Amino acid sequence: xxxxxxxxNSLKVRLPQVVQWLTDNPVDVLCLQELKLxxxxxxxxxxxxxxYQSFWYGQKTYNGVALLVxxxxxxxxxxxxxxGYDDEQRRVIAATVDGVRIVCAYFVNGEAVDSPKYxxxxxxxxxxxxxxxxxxxxxxxxxxLGDFNIAPDDRDVYDPLAWKDKVxxxxxxxxxxxxxxxxxxxxxxxLFEAEGGQYSWWDYRAAMFRRGLGVxxxxxxxxxxxxxxxxxxxxxxxxxxWERPSDHAPVRVVLGPDNEVA
DNA sequence: ATGCCGAAGATACTTCGA
Numbered sequence: 001x002x003x004x005x006x007x008x009n010s011l012k013v014r015l016p017q018v019v020q021w022l023t024d025n026p027v028d029v030l031c032l033q034e035l036k037l038x039x040x041x042x043x044x045x046x047x048x049x050x051x052y053q054s055f056w057y058g059q060k061t062y063n064g065v066a067l068l069v070x071x072x073x074x075x076x077x078x079x080x081x082x083x084g085y086d087d088e089q090r091r092v093i094a095a096t097v098d099g100v101r102i103v104c105a106y107f108v109n110g111e112a113v114d115s116p117k118y119x120x121x122x123x124x125x126x127x128x129x130x131x132x133x134x135x136x137x138x139x140x141x142x143x144x145l146g147d148f149n150i151a152p153d154d155r156d157v158y159d160p161l162a163w164k165d166k167v168x169x170x171x172x173x174x175x176x177x178x179x180x181x182x183x184x185x186x187x188x189x190x191l192f193e194a195e196g197g198q199y200s201w202w203d204y205r206a207a208m209f210r211r212g213l214g215v216x217x218x219x220x221x222x223x224x225x226x227x228x229x230x231x232x233x234x235x236x237x238x239x240x241x242w243e244r245p246s247d248h249a250p251v252r253v254v255l256g257p258d259n260e261v262a
Numbered sequence: 263a264t265g266c267c268g269a270a271g272a273t274a275c276t277t278c279g280a
Contacts, residue, residue, distance in 0.1 A: 204267035
């Protein structure tokens, strides 16, 4: 089973790239963030023509998340938003795909540590913590994928000194990421790569991608049951080099068969 | 110290992203 996540920064603009990427990378589930599409505007037919079912939670201009699921896969228990959290911003969609619980999330950016949006981010992170905790009790085969807007440690930042205590890198954000791991989740990328210098987001400005200056903020977290099956996890920089790219790159994980004896 | 780029809504600039 193959899972991936990609912040597309407008699905309207990036639709041809999403279809191209799925053709080149026929994953079972692709989690999308920042659709920037009103709910009725979702390109269901185009996604279906590419061989995928669509489940989405759209919002005009901002936010919006989707699960693209390979045709033929069994999809159950689709859930939008965090239950019990009345959040106007549409950032979460979940579903069970062929027995694996998938949560796709667009974490709050926060703007800056002295911003009111940062307080919203911390509140949102605590709600996500509770949500993931309760999901794990129900679904042992669990994966959380998305744009976390958190660089877990200094290996994930091109200039840790410049980013020290800044949004994406502040201690409270990193502590929230660590708390998610403490629920029994593993950062799939770090199962295979201990070195720094691999990033998933590069600022459009100042030719940051060309200069190799980025941040790793898009992640795939796996429960113990899925961690055992993980074979590889890679960041695909290819689409970041295309014309009119998203500022984020897709992240992909390959899971082997479930060999556990029931 | 600030903007750089890019998307979107509005309609010539502003808001937001990270």
